Amino acid sequence: MFTKSTQQDENLNQYEFSKNFASLLVHSFKELITPPLRISEGIKQFHFIAHESLFVIIICVCFAAMVTILESSFHMKLVIGNDSLVPGFAALLILRELGAVITGLLLASRVGAGIAAEIATMKITEQIDALQMLGVRPVNYIVVPRLIASVFAGAIVTILANLVCLLTAQVIADIYLGFSFEMFMTAVKRFADFNDLFLSAIKGASFGFVIPLVSSYYGFRCKGGAEDVGQTTTKSVVASSIAIIFIDFILTSLFSQLY
Amino acid sequence: MTTSTIYKLEQISFSYDSLPVLTDINLEIKSQERVALIGPSGAGKTSLLKILAGLLAPTTGQIYLFDQDFTKASGPEKLALMKKIGLLFQKNALFDSMTSLNNIIFSLTESHQPHPEHYKTLAQNQLDLVGLSHAYQLFPAEMSGGMQKRLGIARAQSLKPEILLYDDPTAGLDPITSRKIIDLIIDLQSQTQSTIVVVTNEIQRAIQFATRILFLDQNQLVDLGSPEQAFENSDPRVYQFIRGLSDGPILGAQ
Numbered sequence: 001m002f003t004k005s006t007q008q009d010e011n012l013n014q015y016e017f018s019k020n021f022a023s024l025l026v027h028s029f030k031e032l033i034t035p036p037l038r039i040s041e042g043i044k045q046f047h048f049i050a051h052e053s054l055f056v057i058i059i060c061v062c063f064a065a066m067v068t069i070l071e072s073s074f075h076m077k078l079v080i081g082n083d084s085l086v087p088g089f090a091a092l093l094i095l096r097e098l099g100a101v102i103t104g105l106l107l108a109s110r111v112g113a114g115i116a117a118e119i120a121t122m123k124i125t126e127q128i129d130a131l132q133m134l135g136v137r138p139v140n141y142i143v144v145p146r147l148i149a150s151v152f153a154g155a156i157v158t159i160l161a162n163l164v165c166l167l168t169a170q171v172i173a174d175i176y177l178g179f180s181f182e183m184f185m186t187a188v189k190r191f192a193d194f195n196d197l198f199l200s201a202i203k204g205a206s207f208g209f210v211i212p213l214v215s216s217y218y219g220f221r222c223k224g225g226a227e228d229v230g231q232t233t234t235k236s237v238v239a240s241s242i243a244i245i246f247i248d249f250i251l252t253s254l255f256s257q258l259y
Numbered sequence: 260m261t262t263s264t265i266y267k268l269e270q271i272s273f274s275y276d277s278l279p280v281l282t283d284i285n286l287e288i289k290s291q292e293r294v295a296l297i298g299p300s301g302a303g304k305t306s307l308l309k310i311l312a313g314l315l316a317p318t319t320g321q322i323y324l325f326d327q328d329f330t331k332a333s334g335p336e337k338l339a340l341m342k343k344i345g346l347l348f349q350k351n352a353l354f355d356s357m358t359s360l361n362n363i364i365f366s367l368t369e370s371h372q373p374h375p376e377h378y379k380t381l382a383q384n385q386l387d388l389v390g391l392s393h394a395y396q397l398f399p400a401e402m403s404g405g406m407q408k409r410l411g412i413a414r415a416q417s418l419k420p421e422i423l424l425y426d427d428p429t430a431g432l433d434p435i436t437s438r439k440i441i442d443l444i445i446d447l448q449s450q451t452q453s454t455i456v457v458v459t460n461e462i463q464r465a466i467q468f469a470t471r472i473l474f475l476d477q478n479q480l481v482d483l484g485s486p487e488q489a490f491e492n493s494d495p496r497v498y499q500f501i502r503g504l505s506d507g508p509i510l511g512a513q
Binding site: 130132136 | 309312314338341342344345346348349350352353354355365366369370418
């Protein structure tokens with residue numbers, strides 16, 4: 001005879017990692033360095049996260065760039081009487097905040113929701129139990145490929161989003177405010193540099209790290225039927241979004257020492 | 260016929276969210292037995308089956324599988340023991356993003372069976388065995404309930420396990436398909452000489468295949484013996500359940 005705690009410590013408990021987020025985090029780090037490394041699944045997930053999300057992200061950051069230019073011009077004219085600082089201000093805002101945060105939030109709603117719903121469905125249809133019966137470790141098979149793919153996708157998509165956002169800002173600044181390409185780029189170079197783009201990519205990678213973890217955590221905790229899958233998805237998107245805003249604050253505080 | 264003990268359960272109890280599901284279950288299952296586990300809905304049959312499969316850990320008690328302590332086995336030891344068990348899930352648990360052929364190839368790949376170059380042929384043979392050779396390209400969602408059960412059985416059989424656990428293999432099937440599924444289970448068992456435990460609520464199906472019937476109710480397990488002995492059992496709960504009577508101590512699903 002043995003006690004519940006002893007027995008749970010000594011046995012393979014496939015849902016142990018879903019007890020709390022820290023447990024899943026530890027399991028995921030452990031599985032990251034434990035074979036097999038599922039490269040083909042990782043590539044498939046990268047395609048889903050990066051390639052299939054890119055269009056939506058590009059569209060959104062383009063509009064964000066337009067709003068940034070027009071709003072900053074309006075307010076600068078109101079406060080300092082001219083809008084000569086618009087290109088530099090817009091470049092800083094885009095590179096340090098807008099590009100990464102919009103990308104992160106869109107990935108959370110699109111990719112995070114998908115991961116949470118997929119895992120929740122696998123859980124309630126006993127597919128995760130079936131994996132376990134085949135000797136497949138759920139975190140290794142499900143979480144790790146998504147985690148790796150999402151980190152790389154988060155960084156790469158953030159860089160692309162920043163570049164497209166800047167380009168759109170330049171076009172809008174040219175059309176509405178009369179800043180030529182040369183004028184715009186000169187102003188951008190004065191205010192921002194490559195470091196901003198690099199730190200933005202780090203933010204994107206960090207957001208990419210947290211999205212699959214939060215989504216997997218909620219997915220594995222799903223217990224009920226279709227309604228619970230829906231609630232799981234909602235909870236994961238909300239939690240991922242809050243995590244992104246929080247991480248953005250932490251990273252911005254840290255990076256402000258480097259700028 | 261060998262009669263070595265495959266499973267030995269000693270005082271197994273299991274609680275779910277502090278709610279007792281199984282209490283002090285003692286059970287022995289011998290090699291090549293065909294055991295039917297019957298009982299009212301919610302009695303804990305699936306929980307007991309998942310405990311036998313190693314997917315759920317009992318709250319207290321010990322399970323010996325092939326004379327090894329299944330409950331105290333380390334991760335790798337437990338995985339090695341679990342590879343000797345095939346499980347057909349209640350909802351089939353087929354991988355819905357894979358074709359029927361790939362469902363079986365996946366199980367062969369992940370369990371690192373020898374000769375990967377033969378996986379496709381092996382998988383096709385498994386589909387042949389369950390009469391699904393024509394459906395190798397179909398996804399689970401494109402299959403009928405009976406076909407999904409057959410595919411689930413093929414996948415459970417694919418690793419040639421010594422023990423096969425079936426969770427309600429005839430649930431939701433018409434009587435003819437249901438009978439065919441049980442015929443298939445008996446046929447495969449006679450070929451592989453495996454030990455099988457089937458959870459079912461269909462008494463006719465239990466009688467059709469079982470060499471021993473177990474009745475689970477109110478957290479307790481009662482060994483009813485052979486199907487004939489089960490019918491002669493005078494316990495009012497067993498009497499009511501086996502005959503499907505609405506009047507009696509069992510209130511049915513609440």
